[in-house]
Amino acid sequence: MKFNLMWCFVIILNIIFSSCSSIKNIKYFKDIPDDKLETVLAKVPYIEPKIQPDDILSVSIQTVDPNATQILNAGNLQNAAIGATSAGSTGSQSVSGYLVDNSGNIELPVMGKIKVSGSTTEEAREIIRIKTAEFFKNATVNLRFANFRVSIVGEVAKPATYVISNEKVTILDALALAGDLTIYGKRDNITLIRQDESGERKVVKLDLTNSAVLNSPYYYLRQNDYIYVEPSNSKIASSDAIQNRNISIITAVGASLISVIAILLSTR
Template structure:
């Protein structure tokens, strides 16, 4: 075979494979959050989302503590926060939990919407916020104790984050006022491949139906949206972008490039024999 032809062939192989390798590595776009906030401004005014307290649903687990001047008087009620499996493992020292083997203490809201408290009996709490449930239980406890103080909070306020995030998991949060940005931060933020302009939020309604929202993290108006504050059992899914597929293709093309380069070397060596 003509040496010049072999050299041209080897050069063409390297050139073609290099072209595909370069074009497959797409540049990362839309990585930055809130692109509509100018970099040059010192401050930007952003509206406020309306916070609506979540309501208690069946199968929720509530931590209920009743306090009086005599701590021993209500010890039976407070000890009644029965440990219930909530599948969580502590991830940070803030009390936020992710899926694992955590057991939390609390009163389970039964299918009738009641919690059954020692001494106080059954109390209907389904459909109430924790603040209204506190008032109701305080009134009930007032029948047995003098000036009782009641605390009611969720023991299993959980949200799930899946897809292109660093730590996909189900998180149990000790604070019911949590935002979508909080959830993404707990999950370690989006990976470089996550689509920031089309995050999916699936929310369970009180009647059992679900509502899906599409969220654009490139826009600051999400901080005024009705879905900015999360609710119990919200599910967040971050879709992979085109860069993920391009990265997979790039890995394959690197292999082909190495093989092609090796063939080119062999052709050059053969042309000189």
């Protein structure tokens, strides 16, 4: 009886410790003490994304002449974009705007080609405003990304490519759009792939269990960022166990069928 009680105690302790370990693995910012009501972190420097070839820009130009305004805004063509909106709907979408060509230009009615790649949206807005002033007086220009998109795959609830209307997007915003990580997602090893203006790709690892990620230069996303959430070892082990179980079942069924066939043949 004493031996059995000891083993029961050991099993209970294992369950408790494994449960605590699981909670630690899924907790964000676990370095911040739970008993602190407020934690002040350093301000994250926000660097505005630069316009790149294949971006689609929504450009709106207003003048005192309604006819001129209509002509200037007629070039916002419909471009296909595949993915999911911030509202969560998926599929093919039409995005209205000007496509940045491989040379980094957009072509506006009346004004022709204007170089915008390498500029922020604010800088590009000023470039277009100065160009517009050569043709029209007191014109106002509004410009923003029409296809700011990020792709999120792996252990998230809703993996997809998301087209976002706001260019100031954090990795937490993106994961929230994807329905957060599943219970099996590795929060301490998020992979982010980014291509800069020169075409160079960078691969970085982000640890969401540590508040230091909030000060990372990769905390704010850029257009076309790719996020991959790696499955945990428990998910891999679970998948292997299911696969092994299925193999065992198939093997057992196959052996039983062979036995039945052998019995039937022997009775003839």
